Amino acid sequence: MSPNASQLSALSRLFSPGVFREISQKGQSALFARLFSQTGIVGRSNQTVADAFDAAFAILRRAGYRDEYVYRAALTQNVLLGTHSLNSASMLTEFRAGSCKADLAILNGTATVYEIKSERDSLTRLENQINNYKKVFAKIYVIAGEAHVNSVLSNTPLDIGVMCLNRRSQISKIREAVDRSESVCPITIFESLRADEARSILNDLGIIVPDVPNTILRSTMRDCYAQLAPKDVHHAMVHTLKRTRSLAPLSEFIERLPLSLRPIALSVQIRNTVQQQRFIEAVSLPLIKAMDWK
Structure with missing residues (x-):
């Protein structure tokens, strides 16, 4: 499937906080049903709602279609849940840093911020973002697609780390960030x-x-x-x-979710266990039933 602009927008919006909250609060989401019908994905008869999210995510992960959510997912899986754990580290999203909001920051022994520059982004605001992040975070990384990496390297100071998300959704470290907590x-x-x-x-x-x-x-x-x-x-x-801002109370809930939904769950942070269970039950339902959600 090669989505057009409208379908690509619907695919991205499936992973919005609005859809996630609506499912956790109501056990269904009319917005999900409407957006999924706009994606152009043909559902299978035995497909669950979770399978539908995974199918949408698989399309977004393809080079050329990747949005910020795909990069968040890679950082979540490879850095937060891979290198660290929810018991030892915490994650901040949309955290205020001066006049900017940080895409994602991970707190472990230090505070490291990750600025995402996906295929859909330009680099025009990057200098200002970095200047603001330096006021709050000891280490700064810019994570970009292969097409952006050389531009990021040439347009950022040497103390700014650079990462690349390749076509196989693997993260490689191109330049190490320097810890500058004293500044x-x-x-x-x-x-x-x-x-x-x-x-x-x-x-x-x-x-x-x-x-x-x-x-x-x-x-x-x-x-x-x-x-x-x-x-x-x-x-x-x-x-x-x-x-x-500990994420440890979310550990069990996160483990029960498909990989495609973990980034939004860590961002929205539904801590009510009744709502968590409601969400799990809803995404386990057959997709054909969910398409009638109103």
């Missing part, structure tokens, strides 16, 4: 955090937050961060976010 910006990190996380980091660093009204609490903590050493703040941020 992050404590105030930018503070502005990326929830109030409870910001306070926890200060406590970890032995700083007592003054007892002030909530109306000035954030500005007070911001002043505290301005006095801190970058490397200390970065280390405490990793320690805190691994706890506050």
Whole structure:
């Protein structure tokens, strides 16, 4: 199957948070049924909803069609679940870093951000993204398709790592990222955090937050961060976010999902066990039944 632009859009949107949440909340999704009918995929009589997701993902994985979700899937499977585990590492998606939002970051012993440049992306915003990421993350990688790699190498500083996702969906490291935690910006990190996380980091660093009204609490903590050493703040941020944004409670749910659905499950993070079970049961249903979802 060679999808046209409309079919390619429908294939990508199948893996959207909206579809995932609707299935987990209702046990069905009219949006899924509509989008799948627009993909041009001919379903088999014995196919389940999970099989349908896998079939759609198999098309998206082909060189030339790959979108950001395919790259997320490769990073999730090869780095987060391959090199690390949900018990030892955490993953952030769409995490604020200055004026940008990071595609995906993995926290283990340090904080590493991955900027995805798929076949559908341009490199026009890359310099600005990297400048913002440097304020929050110790290590930065740009992961790109084979067509983009040379451009990424020539247009990024030598301390920025570069990865390539090849046609077989394997990741190779072209240039190693340099750890530069001593150069992050404590105030930018503070502005990326929830109030409870910001306070926890200060406590970890032995700083007592003054007892002030909530109306000035954030500005007070911001002043505290301005006095801190970058490397200390970065280390405490990793320690805190691994706890506050732990993925360990999702481990059992993730293991029950097909590979095609794991990236969206780790991004949306449905933690309600009733909704998790509802989702598992829904994607186990025959596709022919799901096409009647309303």
